[in-house]
Amino acid sequence: MGGFPTLLYKELLRFWKVSFQTVAAPILTALLYLVVFAYALGDRVRVFEQMSYAQFLVPGLVMMSVLQNAFANSSSSLIQSKISGNLVFMMLPPISYLEFFGAYVLASMFRGLVVGGGVLAVTVWFVDLRVAAPLWVLAFALLGSAILGALGLVAGIWADKFEQIAAFQNFVILPLTFLSGVFYSIHSLPSMWQAASHLNPFFYMIDGFRYGFFGVSDFPPIASLMVIAVSFVLLSAACLLMLRTGYKLRQ
Amino acid sequence: MTIAIEALNVEKRYGALQALAGVSLAVAEGEFFGLLGPNGAGKTTLISVIAGLARANAGTVRVMGADVIRDYRRARRMLGVVPQELVFDPFFSVRETLRIQSGYFGLRRNDAWIDEIMHHLDLTAKADANMRTLSGGMKRRVLVAQALVHRPPVIVLDEPTAGVDVGLRQGLWQFIRRLNRDGHTIVLTTHYLEEAEELCDRIAMLKGGRIVALDSTRNLLENFSGLVLKIRIDRDSLPEGLDAALLNAEDGRFALRLRDYNALEQVLHRVRESGALIKELELEPPDLEEVFLRVMAKH
Numbered sequence: 001m002g003g004f005p006t007l008l009y010k011e012l013l014r015f016w017k018v019s020f021q022t023v024a025a026p027i028l029t030a031l032l033y034l035v036v037f038a039y040a041l042g043d044r045v046r047v048f049e050q051m052s053y054a055q056f057l058v059p060g061l062v063m064m065s066v067l068q069n070a071f072a073n074s075s076s077s078l079i080q081s082k083i084s085g086n087l088v089f090m091m092l093p094p095i096s097y098l099e100f101f102g103a104y105v106l107a108s109m110f111r112g113l114v115v116g117g118g119v120l121a122v123t124v125w126f127v128d129l130r131v132a133a134p135l136w137v138l139a140f141a142l143l144g145s146a147i148l149g150a151l152g153l154v155a156g157i158w159a160d161k162f163e164q165i166a167a168f169q170n171f172v173i174l175p176l177t178f179l180s181g182v183f184y185s186i187h188s189l190p191s192m193w194q195a196a197s198h199l200n201p202f203f204y205m206i207d208g209f210r211y212g213f214f215g216v217s218d219f220p221p222i223a224s225l226m227v228i229a230v231s232f233v234l235l236s237a238a239c240l241l242m243l244r245t246g247y248k249l250r251q
Numbered sequence: 252m253t254i255a256i257e258a259l260n261v262e263k264r265y266g267a268l269q270a271l272a273g274v275s276l277a278v279a280e281g282e283f284f285g286l287l288g289p290n291g292a293g294k295t296t297l298i299s300v301i302a303g304l305a306r307a308n309a310g311t312v313r314v315m316g317a318d319v320i321r322d323y324r325r326a327r328r329m330l331g332v333v334p335q336e337l338v339f340d341p342f343f344s345v346r347e348t349l350r351i352q353s354g355y356f357g358l359r360r361n362d363a364w365i366d367e368i369m370h371h372l373d374l375t376a377k378a379d380a381n382m383r384t385l386s387g388g389m390k391r392r393v394l395v396a397q398a399l400v401h402r403p404p405v406i407v408l409d410e411p412t413a414g415v416d417v418g419l420r421q422g423l424w425q426f427i428r429r430l431n432r433d434g435h436t437i438v439l440t441t442h443y444l445e446e447a448e449e450l451c452d453r454i455a456m457l458k459g460g461r462i463v464a465l466d467s468t469r470n471l472l473e474n475f476s477g478l479v480l481k482i483r484i485d486r487d488s489l490p491e492g493l494d495a496a497l498l499n500a501e502d503g504r505f506a507l508r509l510r511d512y513n514a515l516e517q518v519l520h521r522v523r524e525s526g527a528l529i530k531e532l533e534l535e536p537p538d539l540e541e542v543f544l545r546v547m548a549k550h
Binding site: 007 | 304342
């Protein structure tokens with residue numbers, strides 16, 4: 001065994017040591033969304049017949065937290081190491097590019113799932129929720145967090161400063177998650193925006209994840225799973241190519 | 252004799268800048284080797300290529316026979332590098348830092364050795380302190396410790412004493428010397444030429460990405476600088492035949508450049524022949540700084 005287990009351990013330890021900021025804060029944020037949206041709008045909005053707006057909202061918030069935190073973990077860890085220069089400690093040992101990829105993506109998935117699990121654990125106290133198909137929930141959570149972990153790694157490799165990561169987060173990740181149907185069903189949108197939503201990969205992650213809870217979705221879950229599986233493969237291939245060639249990491 | 256580091260025609264460009272323009276050198280196992288040169292000469296680039304942090308545009312590098320690209324796992328296990336920048340991970344304590352670094356090399360039960368390194372580098376008292384709280388000198392020692400966690404036979408130190416106080420410098424060199432005596436190959440870059448002169452068996456001087464001098468420290472000192480003889484005699488001028496060696500004359504003291512100790516005999520012979528009496532005589536040993544300046548001026 002090479003450096004992989006230790007790199008994974010280090011990545012986990014890194015976010016766990018500041019878990020107030022990396023776990024507790026995003027759980028609180030999700031809870032605030034629930035309070036504001038569900039209680040302010042709850043009476044006026046009904047997405048699907050058989051459920052309240054708060055029930056509809058919770059899986060979306062959970063998945064949004066999973067995705068955003070998976071991205072934040074790998075991207076911020078790598079950019080910090082690059083800027084502070086301690087990346088050299090990972091570049092000197094015989095760690096292969098596959099090990100590097102695996103450790104960063106797995107740690108990101110773990111943080112995403114911990115935060116998502118936390119959001120779920122807190123919100124079930126307020127909202128009555130049942131899981132119709134747990135395997136779908138798990139499959140979408142795992143694959144969604146893996147995609148965002150890999151995307152965070154790509155962003156971390158590409159960026160030269162914190163500002164670029166923040167821009168990526170604010171101008172790409174945040175709009176795509178907000179416009180993916182976390183707060184609404186795309187069937188309530190005008191047809192042009194419905195079509196546009198189908199170009200947003202986050203839509204399939206949220207929609208498929210929600211299917212696992214209610215057995216109802218805007219798009220067939222198996223098709224959603226295919227879309228995000230293909231996205232993961234393509235993104236991982238791009239990321240592995242960057243790591244293999246040493247793009248921006250080795251001069 | 253095993254070759255610890257072998258570089259063959261290594262070239263590295265950064266855009267239009269030719270950082271290394273065909274560098275070849277071989278460092279034997281067990282040697283204490285110095286890499287000198289002005290800023291921008293290519294020292295750190297060469298170290299980066301050896302360590303796999305940068306990829307050469309041409310040429311090959313081997314560490315203990317392992318190619319740093321094709322056989323990078325073996326090459327990197329053989330090599331410990333102390334980087335020039337004072338870098339650290341602010342999330343961890345000294346012990347965590349060293350355990351993690353050890354784990355990167357696949358060594359997960361290495362506490363006995365980690366304790367020993369910390370002891371030798373005077374870090375034991377700070378083992379559980381966070382890296383952020385350490386002084387610059389302490390952080391430098393942790394960098395040295397990190398380079399040693401996997402017991403590499405070859406250790407490269409890129410200006411390890413830059414900005415380090417005298418006490419720590421002495422302690423650090425004692426430790427590095429011990430490692431060298433125990434059989435480790437040491438490659439060192441430094442701006443302190445007296446350190447290089449004292450420590451290194453052989454020295455390569457780089458300028459503009461090329462090696463402009465490569466020899467044993469002793470040969471460099473003899474070939475380039477020779478000795479300076481300062482002499483006062485009971486005359487106002489030098490005996491005939493010595494003018495060629497004259498460097499300067501001040502208040503009846505003459506400074507002469509001698510190629511080696513044999514040349515001293517000839518000077519003394521001339522003085523005796525001329526019937527002059529020696530009032531004062533001082534012999535200055537060669538020094539690397541002068542060699543360095545002359546080599547750099549020549550190229």
